[in-house]
Amino acid sequence: MSGTVSRGTLVIDIDRCKGCELCIDACRPNVLSMTTDKRNALGYLYPVLEPGCVACHACALICPDFVFQVWRYAQPVAAGSQGEAI
Amino acid sequence: MKCFIPTDAPPVEPATLVDDFAPPLILPGAHKLCAGCGEPAAMRAVVEMIAEMGFTNRTVGVFGIGCYTAFSPGLDVEVMQALHGRAPSLATGLKRIHPNSIVFTMQGDGDMVNEGLQEVIHTAARGENVTCIMLNNGVFGETGGHMTATTVLGQRTKNSLEGRDAKKHGFPIKMAEMLAPLDGVAYVARGATNNARNVFRTRRMLRSALAAQDQKRGFSFVEILTMCPTGWFIETGEAPGYLQDKMAAFHKMGVIKDAAVASG
Amino acid sequence: MSAELLEGSEAIARAMVSAGCRFFAGYPMTPFTEVLEGMAKLLPDAGGDCVNAESELEAIGMAWGAAAAGARAATGSVGQGLSLMQESIAELCLARVPMVVLNMARGQGDYYQATRGGGHGDYRTIVLAPVDLTEAVRLVQLAFHLADKFRNPVMFMGDYYLAHVFEAVDTGAVDFGTLPRKDWALDGSSSGTGNARIVSSIMPTKRNAPVYVDYGTYLETSGEQVAAIERQMEPMYEQGGCEDADCVIVAYGTPARIVRYVVGQLRREGLRVGFFRPVTLWPFPSAQLVAVTRAARGIGVYELNAGQMIDDVRLAVRDRNATSIGGVSFDSSGFGIAPELTARKVAARIRAFMAEICPGDPA
Numbered sequence: 001m002s003g004t005v006s007r008g009t010l011v012i013d014i015d016r017c018k019g020c021e022l023c024i025d026a027c028r029p030n031v032l033s034m035t036t037d038k039r040n041a042l043g044y045l046y047p048v049l050e051p052g053c054v055a056c057h058a059c060a061l062i063c064p065d066f067v068f069q070v071w072r073y074a075q076p077v078a079a080g081s082q083g084e085a086i
Numbered sequence: 087m088k089c090f091i092p093t094d095a096p097p098v099e100p101a102t103l104v105d106d107f108a109p110p111l112i113l114p115g116a117h118k119l120c121a122g123c124g125e126p127a128a129m130r131a132v133v134e135m136i137a138e139m140g141f142t143n144r145t146v147g148v149f150g151i152g153c154y155t156a157f158s159p160g161l162d163v164e165v166m167q168a169l170h171g172r173a174p175s176l177a178t179g180l181k182r183i184h185p186n187s188i189v190f191t192m193q194g195d196g197d198m199v200n201e202g203l204q205e206v207i208h209t210a211a212r213g214e215n216v217t218c219i220m221l222n223n224g225v226f227g228e229t230g231g232h233m234t235a236t237t238v239l240g241q242r243t244k245n246s247l248e249g250r251d252a253k254k255h256g257f258p259i260k261m262a263e264m265l266a267p268l269d270g271v272a273y274v275a276r277g278a279t280n281n282a283r284n285v286f287r288t289r290r291m292l293r294s295a296l297a298a299q300d301q302k303r304g305f306s307f308v309e310i311l312t313m314c315p316t317g318w319f320i321e322t323g324e325a326p327g328y329l330q331d332k333m334a335a336f337h338k339m340g341v342i343k344d345a346a347v348a349s350g
Numbered sequence: 351m352s353a354e355l356l357e358g359s360e361a362i363a364r365a366m367v368s369a370g371c372r373f374f375a376g377y378p379m380t381p382f383t384e385v386l387e388g389m390a391k392l393l394p395d396a397g398g399d400c401v402n403a404e405s406e407l408e409a410i411g412m413a414w415g416a417a418a419a420g421a422r423a424a425t426g427s428v429g430q431g432l433s434l435m436q437e438s439i440a441e442l443c444l445a446r447v448p449m450v451v452l453n454m455a456r457g458q459g460d461y462y463q464a465t466r467g468g469g470h471g472d473y474r475t476i477v478l479a480p481v482d483l484t485e486a487v488r489l490v491q492l493a494f495h496l497a498d499k500f501r502n503p504v505m506f507m508g509d510y511y512l513a514h515v516f517e518a519v520d521t522g523a524v525d526f527g528t529l530p531r532k533d534w535a536l537d538g539s540s541s542g543t544g545n546a547r548i549v550s551s552i553m554p555t556k557r558n559a560p561v562y563v564d565y566g567t568y569l570e571t572s573g574e575q576v577a578a579i580e581r582q583m584e585p586m587y588e589q590g591g592c593e594d595a596d597c598v599i600v601a602y603g604t605p606a607r608i609v610r611y612v613v614g615q616l617r618r619e620g621l622r623v624g625f626f627r628p629v630t631l632w633p634f635p636s637a638q639l640v641a642v643t644r645a646a647r648g649i650g651v652y653e654l655n656a657g658q659m660i661d662d663v664r665l666a667v668r669d670r671n672a673t674s675i676g677g678v679s680f681d682s683s684g685f686g687i688a689p690e691l692t693a694r695k696v697a698a699r700i701r702a703f704m705a706e707i708c709p710g711d712p713a
Contacts, residue, residue, distance in 0.1 A: 012093040013107060018121035020315075020322040026282040044121070049091045057105045058282035061289075064119065064126040066108040074100040079089060111542060113557045137542070144538035148415070159553040159562070163541040166418045167550030168411070169441055175408040179415025179423065180536065182399045183373060187538040205411065208404040 004079040008055025011069035012047060019044030023059040023068070032059060051079035109134050111142065111163055117156045122322030124312030124329070125154050125221050127279040128288070131310075132190065132219060133161060135292040141300070145188040146180060148173040150202070152194035153227045171202025174209035177216040188299055190217040196226040199235040199261050206265070213270020213304040217295045220261060220307070223314035224333055231317035235259045238336045242319060258336065262309045266343040272304035274343040278311035278334060280326040291341065303345065311337060353518040358483050362452070362508065363388025364521035365487035366424060369494040371450070372398035373416035373423040375409040379431050380685055381510040382454040386426075406434040410451070414438065417447045418549040420535030422494050426452025426506075429460035433468060439503055440469025444551035444572065446534075448497035450490070451475070454508045456686035457678070458603060461658035464505050465632045472572035476500070476579065477631035479507040479602045481588070481610070483517040488524055489629070495526040500579050501534075507631060510686040511604040585635035588627040591617050592642035595624030596708050599700055600639070600663050601652040602628050605676070605691055609652050612697045623704060631659070636666035643667060648707030650675040650700065654688050673706075675699045 017040055023032050024047065031052040034045045046067075047059075055072035096103075108114070111133040119125060136145050142163070149158040151170040158165050168176045173191035181189045198206050198220045206218055225243055226232040233243040233250060236258050240249040250258070266274040273295050277288030288310055295306035311333050313325035320328055356364070363385055366374070374393060376386040386402070393400040399416075403409035409425045416423035427435065432453055442449055453460055462468075464477045476496050480486035486508065493504040540547045548556055555563045591613055592598050601609040606627040613625040626642055628635050643649050649672040651660040656678055663672045676699075679688035690696075 006091070008104065009091060009097050009101070010093050011096055014093075016116065020122035022122060022322075022326065025326065026285075028282070049093050051089060051091060053091075055104050056282075058285070060105040060107075061130065061285045062127050062279065062282055064121070064123045065116075066112070066126065066130070068105065069096070069107050070104040071097050071101040072104050073097065074102070077097075077099050115557045142542035143540075145541045146536050146538045155552070158550060159548060159555060159557050162544060162546045162556070162558070164536045164538055164546050165548045165550065166415065166536055167445065167548070167552050168414075169437060172407070172411045172414075172438070175403070175411030176415035176418070178401070178408075179373060179375070179412035179417070180419045181415075182401070182412070183416050183419035183421045184537050204405060205408055208408060 004051040005076040006051050006053045006073065006079065007076050008053040008070060008072045010049050010053060010059070010071070012049070013067045014046040015041040016065045016067045017044055017046040018042065018065055019046065020064060022062045022064070023047050026058040026062045028056050028058060029054050109137065111137055111161055113160050113162055115160065117160055119153055119156060120316045122313055122315045122325050123153070124223065124279040124314070127285055128221055128310045128312055129154065129157050131279070131285060131289045131292055132192070133163060135289055135296060136188065139293065139296055141188045141296065144186060145190070148177045148180070148189065148191045150191065150193035150197035152197050154192055154194060154221055157192070170197050171200070171205055174202065174205040174218060178209055178214045181214060181216050185215070188296065190219055193218065193220050194227065195220060195222040195224060195236040195261070196234040199259055210265045210271050210305045210307065211268045215299055215302050215304065217299050217306045217308070220309045221312045222261070222309050222337060223312045223317060225314055225317035227314050227317045231319065236261065236337065238332055241332060243317070260337060262307060262342050265307050270304050271307065271343060272345045273298040273306040275341045276309040276311065276337060276339050278329060278339055280311065280313055280329040284339070294344065309337070311339070353520045355516055355518045356521070358486065358515050359384030359513045360388045361483055361487050361519050361521050362490055363392055365490050367392045367396050368521055368523040369422065369491040371422045371424050371494060372396065373413060373421045375401040375403045375412040375425050377403055377406045377409050377427060377431060379428045381456065381513040382426055382428050382431070382452065384513055385452060385454060406431040407438070410435045410438040413449055414442060414447055417449045418536050420532045420537065422498070424450040424452065426454065429453060429455050429463055432460065432463060436468035437470070439475060440467060440471050440473050441551040442503045443473035443475065443575065444471065445549055446501040447549060448501050449503045450493045450497055450506060451503055452506045452508060454510070454513050456510060456684065457680060457688065458605065458654040459658070459678070461631065461653065461655060464507055465634070465662070472576060474576045474579065474632055475502065476504040476583065477507055478504065479629060479631050480512065481603065481607045481627060483512060483515055483519050486512055487519050487521050491524045492526060495529070498529050502575070502579060507603060509604050580633050583633055585633045585638065586629035587635040587638050588629060589642050590625055592624035592626060592646070594622050595646050596622045597648040597650055597704050598624045598626050598643045598646045599650045599652055600626045600659070602631060602659060605652060605654055608691055608693055608696050612693050612700060616697065616700060621704060623700060634662045634666065636662070639663065639666045643670065648673065648703065650703045652676040652696065652699065654679050654691065673703065675703045
């Protein structure tokens with residue numbers, strides 16, 4: 001994971017997600033996955049993001065509930081500097 | 087060990103916003119459509135193409151009646167609400183008065199092909215310079231999942247529980263193919279919103295259709311296959327495949343007509 | 351403009367264009383067809399558009415779109431064709447879209463359709479019923495004014511005679527006063543501003559409106575829209591000879607022209623008879639009818655149908671008696687040339703009615 005570079009990132013409005021999982025297949029670099037045990041305010045599983053986003057915005061275009069905000073980094077960002085290992 | 091990126095706030099590193107949650111032309115507020123519904127992505131594609139092409143401040147949408155009617159008050163676009171099936175004639179009247187406006191209809195398959203077949207055919211035949219958009223999920227979604235004229239053979243609906251059977255329920259209609267041969271028709275295409283690739287293709291089709299209207303080439307039509315897991319009685323995760331395998335096998339995707347100038 | 355000898359349909363078309371009508375759509379049907387022809391001939395030169403719609407349903411749909419775009423728009427047909435337009439008329443009232451709808455009727459059997467409406471829900475359309483072409487070319491223009499003023503469809507009740515009679519009429523524009531600009535109309539210019547306009551019979555406000563109105567809430571205002579027209583509009587009527595009448599004859603439209611003439615003749619013979627002619631079939635001039643029949647002994651309703659306007663007469667006069675002295679009358683074509691509609695036959699009916707009400711009086 002530490003070698004993976006992200007060209008973009010997302011803000012996800014998880015409480016609007018209705019768990020349809022369309023984003024998972026739409027994501028080209030396969031960096032979206034659904035939670036397995038955490039649920040949102042509506043009671044649905046929701047997507048979480050791993051390093052490697054390319055800001056292709058396919059997730060945003062296909063999401064029925066408009067939960068994605070897509071950002072493109074000015075410079076690609078290395079994984080280690082982004083989030084926590086879980 | 088998986089490493090997850092926090093997604094609850096915008097990035098601290100320098101970055102540009104590619105897409106906000108919804109395009110500015112979609113007003114904030116939940117639309118209350120089902121999980122996995124293909125219509126919001128289609129609606130987003132339509133308004134984003136209108137904005138991208140610089141047509142916003144001369145655009146009027148004419149909405150039919152269906153689940154998508156939820157967007158009639160939900161768009162920052164002028165809207166005229168029509169009755170079931172009637173949008174093409176309302177669009178005609180409006181376009182005759184404002185010939186430089188961009189007028190699109192937003193209709194479902196039940197609305198257009200069942201109730202309003204006559205209206206769309208005549209509007210297309212006359213070559214009215216409007217863009218009709220049909221969201222085709224093969225069911226009357228809003229009333230709970232009943233058969234329409236585009237329901238494919240074998241498809242289960244509340245009034246074809248063992249699957250549509252030509253002997254009992256007759257054959258479905260391919261709307262795009264029915265309109266394409268008419269002289270007044272400049273552009274006909276069929277797309278879908280069941281996966282990212284199809285969403286991108288559909289966006290290009292919408293651009294071409296709106297361009298045909300802007301260039302006054304005649305009637306333009308984009309049929310968009312959309313998922314309705316609720317009306318199809320399947321899991322939301324199965325819907326993209328169902329669309330591809332069942333719907334798109336009959337209602338084939340692609341550009342069906344692109345006339346340089348509407349003939350005649 | 352000065353008076354010109356014109357056939358009714360053409361005169362009505364010219365009057366509509368004088369009123370500023372710039373969009374018309376219709377489907378041919380006797381005796382409405384010549385109005386459509388007239389508009390097809392006149393509108394292009396007037397900068398307007400006339401479309402031969404492929405069905406009555408599409409005709410009213412196109413007029414709806416044109417009206418929502420801010421133009422003065424109209425459609426029309428005959429009662430049978432208007433039957434197809436009922437859903438649209440009901441929804442146009444809710445959508446608050448102004449429109450003039452012409453019924454060039456066959457006979458008088460469409461009174462219920464016009465005044466009660468064959469559509470769904472709580473709505474009414476103003477209904478104007480001219481007696482002759484001189485009144486018609488004024489009322490059809492008034493129809494556009496009232497439609498714009500109240501943002502409601504207005505129906506013009508003509509008939510076969512009106513369509514084909516020749517009269518010397520002035521079809522020049524009539525000024526009924528200024529009206530506010532149509533700042534609700536659609537042209538795309540408010541899209542993307544945060545204040546996009548919407549014309550809808552279902553959800554009349556955008557989600558970001560200061561007060562969002564949902565469908566159910568909006569439906570609850572239907573009665574108020576009707577009441578507002580009733581409050582603001584004085585019903586129109588004509589009467590003659592009612593001051594000393596033993597019997598008052600109520601009639602509308604072309605038959606009222608004959609009734610009016612016959613009443614004049616009978617009065618010259620010394621019979622105490624009067625006539626009352628509603629010009630607005632809705633709002634019906636109920637209070638005015640009650641006032642002129644206060645001293646009368648009998649109220650006779652002459653209409654060429656099985657008894658429709660008589661309901662409104664009875665609703666108005668309550669415990670007084672109203673009698674039908676008309677009836678359905680068609681020639682063999684079925685288009686509404688009533689063999690019954692001659693001065694002699696109408697006079698006979700009125701005399702018979704008066705003999706019944708006032709036995710012993712000279713008849």
